[in-house]
Amino acid sequence: MQTDAKVVHLNKAAPEHSPTSQAGRLPVALIQVRDKAAQQLKLALQALFDNADDTLFEMADRAASNAEQNGFFEAMRDLRLKRKSIERGFLQKLFESFATLNQYEVGKAAPQLGAVSFESLSLVQDDVLEESVALDAMVARVVSRDGVALTHLTTRLNTLISQKLEDKSNPLGPRALCEQFMALCAGLGVEIRVKLIVLKLFEKYVLADLDQLYAAANQQLVELGVLPELKSAPPARRNAPGRAAPGNRAAREASAGEASGAAYADEGVQEVFGALQELLAEVRGSAAMPRRVAPADAVPISSNDLMRLLSHMQQRLPSDSGQSTDDFDLRNQLEQLLTRASAKSGKARVVGEIDEDVINLVSMLFEFILDDRTLPDSLKALIARLQIPMLKVAVLDKTFFSRGSHPARRLLNEIASAALGWSAQDDAQRDSLYQRIDQVVQRLLNDFTDDPSIFSDLLAEFLAFTGDERRRSDLLEQRTRDAEEGRAKAELARQQVEQALNTRLLGKTLPEVVVRLLQEGWSKVLQLTCLKHGSESVEWQAALLVMDDLVWSVELHEEPEDRVRLLELVPNLLKALREGLAGAAIDPFVTSEFFSQLEAVHVQAFQRFKRALPEPEVEVEPLLPTDDTSVESSGEVTPLLDLPVAAEPEVEAPAMVEVVEEIVLLAPGEVREREAEVSLPDDDQALLQVDSLRVGSWVEIQEDEEHKLRCKLAAIIKPTGKYIFVNRTGMKVLEKTRMGLAVEFRRAAIRMLDDALLFDRALESVIGNLRKLKNA
Structure with a gap:
């Protein structure tokens, strides 16, 4: 049967718009395992669909009625139509499951149960039950046959990822593969009998070769140095699934697999335990493990x-x-x-x-x-x-x-x-x-x-307890991250405003009211503008222009054209100031006081301009009495220009202040603590240790001689370079800069905590110690 000739690139199998697509964060070793496994699974799925027509045709040929025969033919047609979507969807699901291995699920809600129709409950449950039983049987056969290799693969993957992986949640585990395939086959318009046949084909052509897949994946990771001490039994050689005859032979192979599965599992277990026994036997009798003297007839x-x-x-x-x-x-x-x-x-x-x-x-x-x-x-x-x-x-x-x-x-x-x-x-x-x-x-x-079943019960109870605690801590941790990111944006905006103020005011002597207006009022307008629109926006530039105009309007100017500019500038300037301060919710009483004092400053500036302008020289002849003018004999003649004129009141000069210190914007009661400035080269070992920290890493910090603090790195705030640490409840307990952490590493006050699986680390240490004793 002709197959689809289009090539599906493995590195593009996952949709680019998928929210869980984080392949770039996966370790290189994990990407190599994923790609090689995806290639094998793709070929196995093609073999499944290539042989599905033949199998269904044989079933139709042996059908007892025309209706049953037509059902098989309809199933063949449906499989052909949906083949490409199932193959593509299966690889997409595989890639997505790998992509989520290094992600934390925060605040994930529990699935809600939908309404149940009791009329269709029995039929639906029967079909679901049959599928569930078939899935469990398929998974059990794979685990029985390939359980040791699967466990070794899961253990190795756990050393590469941030989540805790189990055999059942391993993306290459039989349960995950079966559930993904069953979900994709849910859209097939076929009866349960045909679905079970398709599942049997999936077991025959896909699951049958998982031992080869696990062996290849384990070998890849061993070559990369991931837990090379774990040794799996080589996969048994079997005929290629495409060469096996369909029908009854598949059933015989399945039953034979069930019969030999337990023996295969026992063999794998004995291999691991036997390897440990060999190591013990080689060091028994040494000083570290002396032999126990026992009577001959013991x-x-x-x-x-x-x-x-x-x-x-x-x-x-x-x-x-x-x-x-x-x-x-x-x-x-x-x-x-x-x-x-x-x-x-x-x-x-x-x-x-x-x-x-x-x-x-x-x-x-x-x-x-x-x-x-x-x-x-x-x-x-x-x-x-x-x-x-x-x-x-x-x-x-x-x-x-x-x-x-x-x-x-x-x-x-x-x-x-x-x-x-x-x-x-x-x-x-x-x-x-x-x-x-x-x-x-x-x-x-x-x-x-x-x-030993008590361990399963206690494990389930403990996981439920820790799951509840983790959900609460994850929620608080997310709130802590959001708050710190908000703080970082506000801090960045505040630094931009401080820089703008100091650039324009530092070293200048200006009226005190103007300095206070800019530092206490207009700085808030600038911060809000920076937060809302950014420091590259038109709104930000407009707010800076208002500040520049205000500073210019109170400086000394002597040119005549400056008077004209001041007359044109002041009305629009005052309007922009009023609108900006009102938008920043500045106290209206404070704003009114600012503007009354600013008005006096501008009036005084206009008076300076008037005094600076030269008086026009006008020749005035004295008015003498004429012959026809009757003048009192005792009176004096007063020239007209000497009549008294009401003078404009002098405005008191405003208080001036010289800005000699950098302006630092602080909230009421806030004290900005600055860490000691330390400069270390980029290749310094302490800085390399800081850079090796990943979000989720646990550390122990020696606060003083008696107290130690255990905390987890919850976030790295890039705009401010702050490292935020939380305790196990998700509450913030520490904040450090990159250099600050490097200083702590240099004085050995920080110790990394290994969050790998305790038992696996212990077993690896025991094996390593036994090997050292053996070679000693």
């Missing part, structure tokens, strides 16, 4: 007996959750119980070799955990009490060491992750997180005997 106890002894120890742990367990040595305690048991039975009893290895591994894991500086000291005592329950799980289920999604491992990781931001100054008795962890520990110590 009888190993069974795992069930070991579980009973551990339960006995578990019940007798100190009940005080705050009591230190530093002096608790599990192996010595167990040795004492075995000695008593041997004395009672008359036979020397020892722990079997496999169980002994499990005990050693768990002990080393907890040694790392309790020495880990990332965990707050005040919570280590609580977590240390989980050693026996974790040991019992490891004795019961060896996948504890190999499966990242194991409930017990996940519970420990989630507790450690939640405790990352817990501060020693917090009130333990009243803190909800401390109380919740204490409840988890107490329930395990009191209720866990040999049923």
Whole structure:
């Protein structure tokens, strides 16, 4: 069958307008894994649709009725029409799921349940139930067959991304791939029987080769140095899916896969645990791990007996959750119980070799955990009490060491992750997180005997609790970011206004009222204009022009044309000033006082112009009495120009002030703290450490000799260069500049906290230490 000849570029599979498209933020290693996996999945989907026609045609050929046959033919036609959209949509979903790996979801609302029609409920539920059962079965077969490789891939991806990934949420995991394909097939106008056939084809042509996909992805990451110690079994060679005959043979292959899946999983688990045993065997007998001397006739106890002894120890742990367990040595305690048991039975009893290895591994894991500086000291005592329950799980289920999604491992990781931001100054008795962890520990110590399902229950409860806390902290953190961004814009605008004022006023001697008007009133007009329109806008330039005109109008001028300009300028200037101050909501009484004083300044300026102008010289002849003028004999003749004229009142000169200091705009009661000016070269190690900080990074800051502050980098405000830190509730606790942080790094007052999965870090450390002992 002819396929679509158009080439779909993998790097353009995700829509450019997608809000979640953040591929640029993904690590290069992750992009390489994504692209190679997308190429394989694309080819597998093409094989699926290439063979779908043949399969449906055979089904139609064996149909029992014309209606059933027509149904299969209609399904073939529908698949042909929607093939390209399904293929394209599947790759888009894959790219989007990778793009969201390094994103935090803030304030995501819980899905709302829509109205349900009870008439169609039964039929809909039957179809949905069949699809759900088919999906679960397909996923279970892949996990059973390729679970170890999938877990290793998930663990490696977790070292590259900011979110916490699980096998079920892995973009390349069988559940995610199946759900994406089923969602795209929801638009097919076919009955449930045909949908199940299509799903079976998806399993045959896509899921069947996931072992090859996982092997290739793991190998890519190993070559890039991502957890090379994790070794997966090579994928079993199988015939290419396109060569397998459709129909009954597919069913036989599926049933054969189910029969061999458990053995394959066991093989993978034994490989991981076996590799750990080999390392232990090579270092056993060294100074770090001396051999235990046991009588020749010693009888190993069974795992069930070991579980009973551990339960006995578990019940007798100190009940005080705050009591230190530093002096608790599990192996010595167990040795004492075995000695008593041997004395009672008359036979020397020892722990079997496999169980002994499990005990050693768990002990080393907890040694790392309790020495880990990332965990707050005040919570280590609580977590240390989980050693026996974790040991019992490891004795019961060896996948504890190999499966990242194991409930017990996940519970420990989630507790450690939640405790990352817990501060020693917090009130333990009243803190909800401390109380919740204490409840988890107490329930395990009191209720866990040999049923590991309790870990799944406690994990679900703890995730619900931390999910609620995270949603609240994310909301407050987002508000903190928004407030800081608003502050940054206001600060930037204030700096622009300060620069404009100082450029025009610094070094000048001006009337005091003008300086006050500009500093206390017009500066607010400028700030609002800068915030609303920006410093490149026409409105900003107009506001600056008003300030320039005001300054010019009160300066000394002697040219005649300046008088004409002043007469024309003042009315429009006063109007612009009144409108601007009114728009900035300046107190009208204050504004009125400013303008009355400004009027006096302008009147005085006009008077200076009048005095400066020269008086015109006019020759006036004295008026003498004529012969026909009758004058009183005793009176004097007074010239007409000597009559008294009313003079204009002199306006008092305004108070003048010289601007000698830079103008700094501060809110009432505000004090601007300036950090010490430090200049470091760009390649300074401290600056490189600051630049390595990413949003979401946790740090511990030594405030003084007694107090340490744990906080998370919530935002980097680029306009001001401020680094904003919040505590685990999302509240702002610290603000630093880049240079300020570099100074703290140089004096070793800041320590990065490793937020990688605790158990995985512990296991990696144990493997590394065993290798060092082996090579010593």
